[in-house]
Amino acid sequence: MSGSGDEGPEAGAGRAGGRTEPEAPGSALSVDLSGMLGQLARSFALLLPVYALGYLGLSFSWVLLALGLLAWCRRSRGLKASRLCRALELLEDEERAVRLGVRACDLPAWVHFPDTERAEWLNKTVKHMWPFICQFIEKLFRETIEPAVRGANAHLSTFSFTKVDVGQQPLRVNGVKVYTENVDKRQIILDLQISFVGNCEIDLEIKRYFCRAGVKSIQIHGTMRVILEPLIGDMPLVGALSIFFLRKPLLEINWTGLTNLLDIPGLNGLSDTIILDIISNYLVLPNRITVPLVSEVQIAQLRFPIPKGVLRIHFIEAQDLQGKDTYLKGLVKGKSDPYGIIRVGNQIFQSKIIKENLNPKWNEVYEALVYEHPGQELEIELFDEDPDKDDFLGSLMIDLIEVEKERLLDEWFTLDEVPKGKLHLKLEWLTLKSDAANLDKVLADIRADKDQANDGLSSALLILYLDSARNLPSGKKINSNPNPLVQMSVGHKAQESKIRYKTSEPVWEENFTFFIHNPKRQDLEVEVKDEQHQCSLGSLRIPLSQLLMSDNMTINQRFQLSNSGPNSTLKMKIALRVLHLEKQERPPDYQHSAQVKRPSVSKEGRKMPVKSQKSVSPSTGDSNTAPSTPVLGVDDKPVREEKPQPPEASPLGQRDLGRSSSSLLASPSHISAKEPTPSIASDISLPIATQELRQRLRQLENGTTLGQSPLGQIQLTIRHSSQRNKLIVVVHSCRNLIAFSEDGSDPYVRMYLLPDKRRSGRRKTHVSKKTLNPVFDQSFDFSVSLPEVQRRTLDVAVKNSGGFLSKDKGLLGKVLVAMASEELAKGWTQWYDLTEDGTRPQVIT
Numbered sequence: 001m002s003g004s005g006d007e008g009p010e011a012g013a014g015r016a017g018g019r020t021e022p023e024a025p026g027s028a029l030s031v032d033l034s035g036m037l038g039q040l041a042r043s044f045a046l047l048l049p050v051y052a053l054g055y056l057g058l059s060f061s062w063v064l065l066a067l068g069l070l071a072w073c074r075r076s077r078g079l080k081a082s083r084l085c086r087a088l089e090l091l092e093d094e095e096r097a098v099r100l101g102v103r104a105c106d107l108p109a110w111v112h113f114p115d116t117e118r119a120e121w122l123n124k125t126v127k128h129m130w131p132f133i134c135q136f137i138e139k140l141f142r143e144t145i146e147p148a149v150r151g152a153n154a155h156l157s158t159f160s161f162t163k164v165d166v167g168q169q170p171l172r173v174n175g176v177k178v179y180t181e182n183v184d185k186r187q188i189i190l191d192l193q194i195s196f197v198g199n200c201e202i203d204l205e206i207k208r209y210f211c212r213a214g215v216k217s218i219q220i221h222g223t224m225r226v227i228l229e230p231l232i233g234d235m236p237l238v239g240a241l242s243i244f245f246l247r248k249p250l251l252e253i254n255w256t257g258l259t260n261l262l263d264i265p266g267l268n269g270l271s272d273t274i275i276l277d278i279i280s281n282y283l284v285l286p287n288r289i290t291v292p293l294v295s296e297v298q299i300a301q302l303r304f305p306i307p308k309g310v311l312r313i314h315f316i317e318a319q320d321l322q323g324k325d326t327y328l329k330g331l332v333k334g335k336s337d338p339y340g341i342i343r344v345g346n347q348i349f350q351s352k353i354i355k356e357n358l359n360p361k362w363n364e365v366y367e368a369l370v371y372e373h374p375g376q377e378l379e380i381e382l383f384d385e386d387p388d389k390d391d392f393l394g395s396l397m398i399d400l401i402e403v404e405k406e407r408l409l410d411e412w413f414t415l416d417e418v419p420k421g422k423l424h425l426k427l428e429w430l431t432l433k434s435d436a437a438n439l440d441k442v443l444a445d446i447r448a449d450k451d452q453a454n455d456g457l458s459s460a461l462l463i464l465y466l467d468s469a470r471n472l473p474s475g476k477k478i479n480s481n482p483n484p485l486v487q488m489s490v491g492h493k494a495q496e497s498k499i500r501y502k503t504s505e506p507v508w509e510e511n512f513t514f515f516i517h518n519p520k521r522q523d524l525e526v527e528v529k530d531e532q533h534q535c536s537l538g539s540l541r542i543p544l545s546q547l548l549m550s551d552n553m554t555i556n557q558r559f560q561l562s563n564s565g566p567n568s569t570l571k572m573k574i575a576l577r578v579l580h581l582e583k584q585e586r587p588p589d590y591q592h593s594a595q596v597k598r599p600s601v602s603k604e605g606r607k608m609p610v611k612s613q614k615s616v617s618p619s620t621g622d623s624n625t626a627p628s629t630p631v632l633g634v635d636d637k638p639v640r641e642e643k644p645q646p647p648e649a650s651p652l653g654q655r656d657l658g659r660s661s662s663s664l665l666a667s668p669s670h671i672s673a674k675e676p677t678p679s680i681a682s683d684i685s686l687p688i689a690t691q692e693l694r695q696r697l698r699q700l701e702n703g704t705t706l707g708q709s710p711l712g713q714i715q716l717t718i719r720h721s722s723q724r725n726k727l728i729v730v731v732h733s734c735r736n737l738i739a740f741s742e743d744g745s746d747p748y749v750r751m752y753l754l755p756d757k758r759r760s761g762r763r764k765t766h767v768s769k770k771t772l773n774p775v776f777d778q779s780f781d782f783s784v785s786l787p788e789v790q791r792r793t794l795d796v797a798v799k800n801s802g803g804f805l806s807k808d809k810g811l812l813g814k815v816l817v818a819m820a821s822e823e824l825a826k827g828w829t830q831w832y833d834l835t836e837d838g839t840r841p842q843v844i845t
Contacts, residue, residue, distance in 0.1 A: 117176050118176075123173055141164045142164065169198050186230045187227055188228040191224070192224045215256070218252070221250040223249075227241070227243075241290070246345065284346040311368045311400065315342065318338065318360055324386075335358050336358060338393055341383065342379070344378055351364050369461075378396075396415060397416075398413070400429075403427050434554075443459050446458075457517070458516060460576055462490065465574075467571040468505065469506050471569065472504040472505070472565065473565045483530055484529070490516065492755050494756070527539040527540070536788055537564055547576040556573040556574075559571075713834060719825070726783050727819075728780070734747060740810065745812060747801070789819050794816070798811075812834070
């Protein structure tokens with residue numbers, strides 16, 4: 001009994017379970033049947049109106065009308081639900097609701113950054129003052145800008161503003177940030193997020209050419225820094241006011257009659273984009289506007305301060321980049337051709353292009369001046385090089401305050417705005433020392449104590465303040481005032497001042513900087529020239545070793561000019577600063593990481609650098625920044641060829657654009673092109689064409705011993721004509737050149753008279769097709785005096801031309817011929833050995 005009692009419940013459960021199991025399929029079938037019936041009912045409901053319209057012979061437009069009405073009802077219901085949801089979210093979290101409901105680019109700065117404050121009181125003040133600000137701007141245009149443009153070029157002598165109306169819409173300040181850390185106690189630093197959208201009317205006229213043009217509207221958006229320094233104990237408590245932009249602002253100008261304006265001689269090398277880039281860069285650090293508030297303040301020191309430091313950027317490698325190249329209309333995924341754009345303020349560098357590689361290794365080094373590190377960042381963008389529009393591969397922004405604290409950073413950084421990709425950087429913060437105690441150690445670290453080169457990693461920074469000149473000679477014409485400018489060079493790096501018209505006592509007040517490889521061996525060469533007659537007014541050579549023995553490594557005096565008048569002097573202040581890397585002691589387990597900031601510009605709103613931004617990076621003569629390396633020219637393709645270099649200014653910049661309106665606006669070097677910036681590291685600083693040539697030379701050697709002239713020779717005739725005041729170079733022929741392909745080479749000869757590497761200073765022969773022993777017999781001349789040419793070097797390069805879009809373009813050999821010869825007036829004809837890079841100058845025997 002007990003057994004049957006125990007089994008009763010289990011058996012009952014089993015029987016109950018057995019009774020339910022057969023019913024499961026039936027219930028499932030009933031559910032499916034109901035769903036099928038419902039679907040048939042819905043289909044019938046949809047088809048019935050169509051059938052009814054056809055049966056009654058009505059138009060099909062009624063169906064479309066019904067569908068439109070249904071869509072409108074659903075949209076109206078969705079908008080109502082969305083408004084209700086936003087209202088509920090606003091009650092719960094106001095800040096999050098605002099961020100989700102408004103695009104990030106439309107929000108003012110104080111919404112993004114908690115330390116940025118609103119400034120409505122300032123906007124109300126500016127609005128009240130706006131009519132008087134407009135009066136000041138009109139006075140500035142008519143009394144300052146108009147005379148300057150007229151005197152800059154003979155073609156613009158009838159230039160005038162016919163109407164200047166800035167508009168009724170005042171400037172707005174969207175946010176203000178005041179720095180309280182890492183700043184001097186005697187200064188106040190403010191960052192103003194400004195925005196100006198004005199419907200202005202500025203009309204100009206050039207009567208000589210019956211040309212009228214103007215501006216309809218201007219938009220400018222950016223971060224403007226205002227520095228109040230020095231703070232003093234007397235009224236008005238602030239000694240001076242300095243204003244500048246940390247980076248190039250967004251500038252848009254709506255022109256009228258621009259086509260007519262660009263037809264004027266001297267302006268025909270321009271475009272809308274170039275003008276905008278020139279104006280924008282004139283507003284960017286290191287250019288600044290300084291307004292003294294008390295008479296005792298040293299205005300020159302405020303306008304041209306010494307840089308806070310130098311940032312040495314080792315652009316090493318990247319990993320796991322996106323493959324952007326596709327084939328067969330996107331069916332086949334390829335790789336990428338990555339390169340990098342590096343920005344520090346208005347200094348821009350571009351790396352070389354690595355073909356077909358998602359893990360590229362650049363191993364390049366760049367050096368950039370840092371004037372204001374609070375708020376200034378290192379910006380890096382990677383792109384995939386394409387024939388039309390380059391694809392974006394990622395970006396990175398690093399706060400320079402963090403780099404200064406760490407002194408040395410060697411890390412992998414994750415790229416922003418892309419799903420994958422990492423970038424390996426090594427960053428060194430170099431402080432400026434005013435004593436030579438650490439110079440020998442610095443020279444040993446960069447291996448500058450053994451080689452004789454003038455290029456490579458920098459050991460020092462030369463800062464030159466050009467003040468004025470007195471009692472300059474009249475030049476070629478007696479009793480006529482010259483148009484003086486000053487050319488300064490250290491090695492192959494050269495810079496020029498602005499032109500001062502019709503004066504023998506010019507005042508420049510301009511600042512220049514040079515990166516110095518070895519101050520013990522290099523000299524500063526200065527020459528004052530008359531721009532109108534292209535003749536020398538005096539010269540000066542200062543060994544940099546003289547600065548090493550001076551007090552505080554600074555010389556401030558009037559220098560007597562040689563080959564000039566008896567009382568002709570040039571006033572300059574020259575300072576040398578040693579670049580020292582202060583290595584801090586860290587515990588073994590110390591973890592450091594630079595603060596990586598999110599880019600403030602979305603990828604959709606980013607301008608591609610190759611076609612627009614990178615085309616122009618000018619710096620004014622007021623604050624020229626020496627390049628870390630020779631800068632590439634714009635007429636050669638990247639990677640395959642060695643690029644000619646403009647002699648100065650910013651790393652991707654062009655000639656000194658502030659010399660005059662003609663040189664500012666009509667410089668041919670503003671043509672857009674992809675221009676890799678050569679690295680300055682010792683082993684990898686050679687131009688890419690030189691590296692390829694050396695590699696080709698090793699392939700030709702292939703275990704055998706090459707002769708004394710493995711790259712061949714070139715025959716030149718060189719002499720100076722005193723009557724014509726020109727250097728004459730005759731390119732006769734070449735022999736035993738290397739073959740670039742199975743058909744031989746298509747050689748031509750390109751020449752520069754260093755340090756001038758402007759496009760206008762380039763000379764080229766014709767191209768000889770499919771030959772290794774070309775004959776040219778072409779004569780070229782350079783307008784230069786005999787004393788000046790003896791300080792120059794003739795740069796001769798033999799290159800392979802190749803066909804249109806051909807990859808067989810490159811360097812065949814180079815030779816540098818020093819012009820320091822007493823036989824230059826007589827002349828000579830000689831065969832010269834071609835080398836890979838021409839680093840061994842060949843002096844005439």
